[in-house]
Amino acid sequence: MLVSATEMLKKARDGHYAVGQFNINNLEWTKAILLTAQELNSPVILGVSEGAGKYMTGFKTVAAMVNAMVDSLGITVPVALHLDHGSYEGAKACIEAGFSSIMFDGSHYSIEENVAKTTELVELAHSKGISLEAEVGSIGGEEDGVVGAGEIADPAECAKISGLGIDFLAAGIGNIHGKYPENWKGLDFEALGKIHDATNGIPLVLHGGTGIPADMIKQAISLGVSKINVNTECQLSFAAATREYIEAGKDLQGKGFDPRKLLAPGFEAIKATVKEKMELFGSVNKA
Numbered sequence: 119m120l121v122s123a124t125e126m127l128k129k130a131r132d133g134h135y136a137v138g139q140f141n142i143n144n145l146e147w148t149k150a151i152l153l154t155a156q157e158l159n160s161p162v163i164l165g166v167s168e169g170a171g172k173y174m175t176g177f178k179t180v181a182a183m184v185n186a187m188v189d190s191l192g193i194t195v196p197v198a199l200h201l202d203h204g205s206y207e208g209a210k211a212c213i214e215a216g217f218s219s220i221m222f223d224g225s226h227y228s229i230e231e232n233v234a235k236t237t238e239l240v241e242l243a244h245s246k247g248i249s250l251e252a253e254v255g256s257i258g259g260e261e262d263g264v265v266g267a268g269e270i271a272d273p274a275e276c277a278k279i280s281g282l283g284i285d286f287l288a289a290g291i292g293n294i295h296g297k298y299p300e301n302w303k304g305l306d307f308e309a310l311g312k313i314h315d316a317t318n319g320i321p322l323v324l325h326g327g328t329g330i331p332a333d334m335i336k337q338a339i340s341l342g343v344s345k346i347n348v349n350t351e352c353q354l355s356f357a358a359a360t361r362e363y364i365e366a367g368k369d370l371q372g373k374g375f376d377p378r379k380l381l382a383p384g385f386e387a388i389k390a391t392v393k394e395k396m397e398l399f400g401s402v403n404k405a
């Protein structure tokens with residue numbers, strides 16, 4: 119059974135570790151992440167962007183697949199199915215489809231409109247036991263057509279949004295989606311400290327977890343970050359392993375073209391990436 123992310127993130131905050139959100143794209147991704155979480159006895163959040171939801175033919179398909187897979191694989195660690203960077207309409211659709219957690223990204227609205235829409239969605243989500251993540255200050259880089267400038271969130275706005283009854287808050291602190299550029303200045307820990315102080319202990323979310331150095335991840339966790347989103351890193355490791363298989367001509371040997379063989383190295387690569395992240399975030403044996 120899927121659970122909301124509220125309890126697992128409160129536990130993470132109190133225990134000074136973070137739970138990984140790993141985005142899914144298809145069956146292989148989902149299976150790799152669920153099996154790794156179970157093997158490591160770690161809670162896990164499966165992230166689904168609106169684009170990935172469309173790709174998998176809709177949020178209902180995703181919810182049905184994840185629910186069935188948790189059951190078929192005998193997964194007993196806490197699993198949340200979470201909409202990543204949801205629009206107002208997308209959030210409502212996922213609440214309807216059976217997701218257990220929602221991110222409403224109202225960061226591109228004025229603060230007043232972000233407050234109004236977040237307030238409405240918190241009420242709707244909570245009436246169904248679903249957790250809600252909100253965002254203040256857009257996160258840099260591009261994710262599914264959502265382009266953020268990488269702003270540093272205003273602590274006063276963070277306080278305002280976190281006071282609306284949301285369960286966890288994503289706040290921009292110089293983090294960006296995708297690969298970090300060579301000249302990236304790093305996370306702004308002064309800003310994170312101010313946001314942490316202004317938001318009354320609410321679990322904070324760090325987006326764009328791909329390629330942030332381990333020491334920065336640990337420092338962010340010490341300042342209240344309890345959820346870290348990883349997406350691009352699994353894509354890169356899947357692509358590299360698949361490339362290696364094909365470049366070695368293995369798809370041309372015997373039945374190497376069988377998709378179950380062709381996708382296996384990428385599947386194993388995702389598992390290795392998820393394992394590495396869970397160990398870094400400290401969520402191993404925290405289920």
Ligand SMILES: [Zn+2]
Nearest residue numbers: 257325326347
């Ligand atoms: Zn994000």
